[in-house]
Amino acid sequence: xxxxxxxxxxxxxxxxxxxxxxxxxxxxxxxxxxxxxxxxxxxxxxxxxxxxxxxxxxxxxxxxxxxxxxxxxxxxxxxxxxxxxxxxxxxxxxxxxxxxxxxxxxxxxxxxxxxxxxxxxxxxxxxxxxxxxxxxxxxxxxxxxxxxxxxxxxxxxxxxxxxxxxxxxxxxxxxxxxxxxxxxxxxxxxxxxxxxxxxxxxxxxxxxxxxxxxxxxxxxxxxxxxxxxxxxxxxxxxxxxxxxxxxxxxxxxxxxxxxxxxxxxxxxxxxxxxxxxxxxxx
Numbered sequence: 192x193x194x195x196x197x198x199x200x201x202x203x204x205x206x207x208x209x210x211x212x213x214x215x216x217x218x219x220x221x222x223x224x225x226x227x228x229x230x231x232x233x234x235x236x237x238x239x240x241x242x243x244x245x246x247x248x249x250x251x252x253x254x255x256x257x258x259x260x261x262x263x264x265x266x267x268x269x270x271x272x273x274x275x276x277x278x279x280x281x282x283x284x285x286x287x288x289x290x291x292x293x294x295x296x297x298x299x300x301x302x303x304x305x306x307x308x309x310x311x312x313x314x315x316x317x318x319x320x321x322x323x324x325x326x327x328x329x330x331x332x333x334x335x336x337x338x339x340x341x342x343x344x345x346x347x348x349x350x351x352x353x354x355x356x357x358x359x360x361x362x363x364x365x366x367x368x369x370x371x372x373x374x375x376x377x378x379x380x381x382x383x384x385x386x387x388x389x390x391x392x393x394x395x396x397x398x399x400x401x402x403x404x405x406x407x408x409x410x411x412x413x414x415x416x417x418x419x420x421x422x423x424x425x426x427x428x429x430x431x432x433x434x435x436x437x438x439x440x441x442x443x444x445x446x447x448x449x450x451x452x453x454x455x456x457x458x459x460x461x462x463x464x465x466x467x468x469x470x471x472x473x
């Protein structure tokens with residue numbers, strides 16, 4: 192992987208990680224176009240994606256630093272004081288909601304690790320199908336969701352549903368932000384509220400996945416060749432910077448606009464893969 196390729200991959204990762212369009216689908220397409228995905232070692236590409244996600248994780252941590260600090264302080268203060276859950280502040284409860292919402296993806300991710308790392312999840316039909324199907328589900332959420340509930344109305348039930356939805360994003364084409372925002376809309380949350388909770392919910396899962404795969408990348412001869420450590424680092428930094436901009440854009444966008452533009456884009460991309468680009472995934 193060259194430095195130019197690393198910058199391109201970092202931009203793709205950062206710009207698409209938080210938009211409901213599937214960063215893994217875009218990265219896989221970019222990787223195929225640049226000849227970076229090895230058919231003999233598909234797990235290497237999965238590891239690279241997970242490491243680049245650490246850059247976008249840093250973007251989340253920086254953008255929501257005040258929220259994370261406030262939630263963390265309230266969570267530890269009130270739980271160390273053995274305050275009952277019902278009597279806890281919404282900030283402290285948010286800490287529990289993130290934990291509850293993380294359990295599904297951790298459990299399913301460990302159980303299906305081999306499948307997720309296999310060539311099956313790089314299949315064109317699977318990726319295109321996921322892009323289209325989940326786009327239609329997102330549109331349904333837009334039409335059926337009431338979007339009247341604010342951050343103060345989020346409950347553990349919302350965390351469970353959004354956590355289960357996040358687990359669907361283990362497969363390329365689904366989109367972590369897309370599935371969780373969709374679940375939030377079905378739960379009646381406002382668009383930007385669903386997006387904010389989606390981003391906070393991603394922190395533990397992306398951190399755990401990234402650190403696990405980082406160890407694999409650093410220890411596997413098949414994963415690293417020549418200057419790949421440097422280029423992978425560059426891609427991760429670029430992903431962080433562009434990811435920060437992507438978060439700011441989406442949260443502002445969803446305050447006044449629907450997700451329909453992303454629905455249309457996903458359907459067009461999925462159809463393009465099936466019609467014109469399928470050979471790249473062979």
